[in-house]
Amino acid sequence: LKKGPWTREEDQKLLDYIQKHGHGSWRSLPSKAGLQRCGKSCRLRWTNYLRPDIKRGKFSTHEEKMIIRLHALLGNRWSAIAAHLPKRTDNEIKNYWNTRLKKRLTRMGIDPATHKPKIVNGHQSNPKHAANINHMAQWETARLEAEARLARESKLRSCRLLNHNGIAHAQPQPPPCLDVLRVWRATSASNCFFNSPTTLESPTSTLNFS
DNA sequence: AACTGCCACAACCGCAAACTA
DNA sequence: TTAGTTTGCGGTTGTGGCAGT
Structure with missing residues (x-):
């Protein structure tokens, strides 16, 4: 299983999969989405970075x-x-x-x-x-x-x-x-x-x- | 230009809670 | 009720970028 920083391609795969199917079980998601990551890593990437409802940038x-x-x-x-x-x-x-x-x-x-x-x-x-x-x-x-x-x-x-x-x-x-x-x-x-x-x-x- | 130290942030790890069969 | 599995949380670490020397 891959570790470390996520690539643009991995992000896109995760994003595409979740947009089409929802995340469902995080454990089974990586294989379904074609990712060489553990479910935990996918969940973290989604919740902390890819989710569409995240505001990024400077804190007011x-x-x-x-x-x-x-x-x-x-x-x-x-x-x-x-x-x-x-x-x-x-x-x-x-x-x-x-x-x-x-x-x-x-x-x-x-x-x-x-x-x-x-x-x-x-x-x-x-x-x-x-x-x-x-x-x-x-x-x-x-x-x-x-x-x-x-x-x-x-x-x-x-x-x-x-x-x-x-x-x-x-x-x-x-x-x-x-x-x-x-x-x-x-x-x-x-x-x-x-x-x-x-x-x-x-x-x-x-x-x-x- | 090369090196070093610091900072900010993304990502990982371990544990506990919640869930399920 | 319980044991196994999954998910969520908080602490910590790794890494890239930048400023100073």
Whole structure:
């Protein structure tokens, strides 16, 4: 089986096959499509590169902020984060985080793992506030997990329909979720402890969970 | 021009969850 | 219920391009 970068011919074979038949079982796809690749490699190539509904290129400022906020809530759960960024893949977001955003936060004196200002002289700037944020973040995480799950299920349903029809041209629906981030943006301005446009906005929320 | 180091990104690997017979 | 198979996810690596020396 072949490994390494995909050639234009391989891409075309995969694209042609999926457009005609849908992907069906990834395991059996390579032989049917005439590819010397494993099913896993084909799936990855399709989901991360060939899919027609992928937006490529530079991340906008808004997308960057979304990634930072979602990462603060969800951690390295790239697929859950990607569910909130239409047309971006988890792999792309993960790469962007690892190569750019993580370094940028570090330069700003923010720990990219915790999204808190780095501890100076053994003290955090505002421990009470930090505890509050953690509490809020737990709730947000639970909500976002549920939303991501819904998104996955919805995607799965559309995929099944897709494969049943044998054509791969349907656009995935956006996650059927409440826009937590919109609410968050509206409320965070008043209570974030580092909230200038050029810095990280803290994952606080004043949502009413009742 | 040749070399080196760094960066960005595509692709691979291993594991766990989900599915199926 | 369970064992085998398939799929999805996250971490990591390999590679090509670019800038600096």
